[in-house]
Amino acid sequence: MLPARVISVSINRSAADVYAFAHQPVNFPKWAAGLSNTLTQDGGRWIAATPAGTAEVVFTPPNDFGILDHWVKLATGATVYVPLRVIPNRDGAEVQFTLFREPDMSEADMARDAGLITKDLAALKALLEA
Numbered sequence: 001m002l003p004a005r006v007i008s009v010s011i012n013r014s015a016a017d018v019y020a021f022a023h024q025p026v027n028f029p030k031w032a033a034g035l036s037n038t039l040t041q042d043g044g045r046w047i048a049a050t051p052a053g054t055a056e057v058v059f060t061p062p063n064d065f066g067i068l069d070h071w072v073k074l075a076t077g078a079t080v081y082v083p084l085r086v087i088p089n090r091d092g093a094e095v096q097f098t099l100f101r102e103p104d105m106s107e108a109d110m111a112r113d114a115g116l117i118t119k120d121l122a123a124l125k126a127l128l129e130a
Contacts, residue, residue: 003101005114008094009121013128015088018095019066021128022086025059031124033116052076095121 011018021027025046029039038049039057046057053075060069066086073079083098097117101110 002103003110005099005101005110006096007099007114007117007121008096009118009125010089011093011095011125011128012091013093014091015066015086015093018093018124018128019068019086022084022095022124023059023062023068025057031127032120033123048072050074095124097121 022031025039025041040047046059048055048057055075056073058071058073060067066088068084068086070082070084071079072082080102081100085094085096087094087096097120099110099114099117105113
């Protein structure tokens with residue numbers, strides 16, 4: 001098993017509102033800088049420019065469960081699984097991101113990625129609470 005860290009943010013909007021915004025890949029560049037601010041659609045595929053080259057991003061289809069999981073297929077051929085959830089919390093929502101420490105990832109890399117994810121979730125919160 002890979003070591004994991006759950007990073008979350010509380011958002012003062014309904015889970016339905018948060019999910020409606022966050023599940024649309026076209027909105028990811030507005031808040032998920034860690035994914036890519038170059039995310040574009042190419043036919044039925046989503047493509048992102050990354051420091052390691054072009055990556056394909058595969059998103060979970062729309063669903064009623066708040067699941068926003070996606071898979072990033074890197075130019076190296078490796079695929080990174082990204083679990084992401086919107087969970088109702090009374091009139092608001094919790095957004096939870098599970099960060100896995102891949103075998104080639106150092107503790108410093110894990111800490112850096114956790115910081116970037118924290119910033120992304122804060123950006124999502126700011127957008128949806130504005």
